[in-house]
Amino acid sequence: VKRVLVTGANGFVGRHCLAPLAAAGFEVHAISRAGTGPDGPCWHRADLLDSAAVSALVDAVRPTHLLHLAWYTTHRLFWTAPENLAWVRGSLALVEAFARADGRRAVLAGTCAEYDPRFGFCSEGVTPLAPATLYGTSKHALHLVAEAFASGNGVSLAWARLFFLYGPGEPAGRFVPAVVAALLRGEPALLTHGNQVRDFLAVGDVADALVALLDSPVEGPVNVASGVPTSLRDLATSLAGRLGRPDLLRFGAVPAPPGESPFLVADVRRLKEEVAWSPRRDPNEGPDATVAWWKARLAEEPTP
């Protein structure tokens, strides 16, 4: 039996992993702070920063697989928040408990923010790792220790570096939700020049890729991304086109942050060739689903 313990299961990425995990034949055990979530998995309540509780839960569930997505993610604050240290400690305790309970295979969420941002194109074995933020540094440090520990303790571990995601359930305030919400309200979206090139992947595809990685024997860092360079301008224009309001996009209305990377794109050869995963969805599905989700959500808001 393949029994997976999923952390962050109620989060932006975690929610989208539940169905593909079940479809891949996993018995799914999900952790959330409330102990509840969408139907399907077996839900458990646990505070992941309480290592005694985590250890007891792992001993009770005895998962063969671990998909660790939980972290401190409050928009903007997460880059520098001291909570990053607590999540390094909590994650290490989780990995240790998982190994002690004879867990075999773990995938942990890393980030493109581990790479030295000056290099722009991020290739797992090539691009230097030199995170510019506490968040990126904390993830990088966790990877180093978790990988060294896993290899000596019978756990096969892959480290999934996530890039830019968007889709249903994305926290408000981030780029895509901010653009879509403004346009749905008929307000102008105030943007920078928009020529920044990023690597976007719809969250449903990210979830599929994570499940494929978990179900594979591939170890070490693996970029989970599209490999397709997209400018913020093109993404915003595509969303505005779907909403019929390209007139509301105001490129150049606000200055870009100084020192911002012009370019952040993933090398996806490991994901494509070793994990043998490529997006199966129609490329229109991600933007369409995003727009539909925000339409439904904003319709629920009381009008002032």
Place this chain on the structure above:
Amino acid sequence: VKRVLVTGANGFVGRHCLAPLAAAGFEVHAISRAGTGPDGPCWHRADLLDSAAVSALVDAVRPTHLLHLAWYTTHRLFWTAPENLAWVRGSLALVEAFARADGRRAVLAGTCAEYDPRFGFCSEGVTPLAPATLYGTSKHALHLVAEAFASGNGVSLAWARLFFLYGPGEPAGRFVPAVVAALLRGEPALLTHGNQVRDFLAVGDVADALVALLDSPVEGPVNVASGVPTSLRDLATSLAGRLGRPDLLRFGAVPAPPGESPFLVADVRRLKEEVAWSPRRDPNEGPDATVAWWKARLAEEPTP
């Protein structure tokens, strides 16, 4: 007076530089093996690999500016040809003669092939230089010596790293000419998967940028490119659309070379911010002019 000596003036890039040089107020002296070329500049016949002849010519013209574009460029062969050594030697003799004749400002053509191709995103001060070919290594070596020599000998030198160019006059056999020629003949264009991302700039824009760089005080390496990532698939599809024959594109018909870079794109912040140059042409003009040029050219061919 600004008096420029242009080498490779009859070549793919050089030809396009002549009008913008004149428009920028340069008295233009052009070198070709035949000693002739398009109307406008003053043409000189010289073999650039004959250093005595080059020295005599430079002494006679006494250029204030040098735009050195000539090199051995025979399609495919240039990567490994021993001629690369002759062009390093000839180029060094040219720079030396230019400095001795009180030349003040030189721009020499370098290449994206100087960068370590594994890094994908090429930023002048960041990305390691580790050319994988004799051509890239020869250009890199020329840059090192020419820059060190120039700075001690009163010459302001910029090194223009060219990326992927296309447009009227491009040598047959290269990617764009091969696709356009096949489609114009009504034959299928046999292509690899086409997902390789490259940095393309229309040759007319490349020429404008080189002239702007020559006419600026910016020194050292400067990428001359668009900064816009474009897949071979998208470029071929855009050309095929203009020719009404997207049905003739056969992606995946031939295997991609093993070890080929998935990604080669330039950081263009130096060009944009320090040289203050951006393309002024309509983005459709490059592909339109390319298609028109090949149409006219193939119409001249005798039918078998």
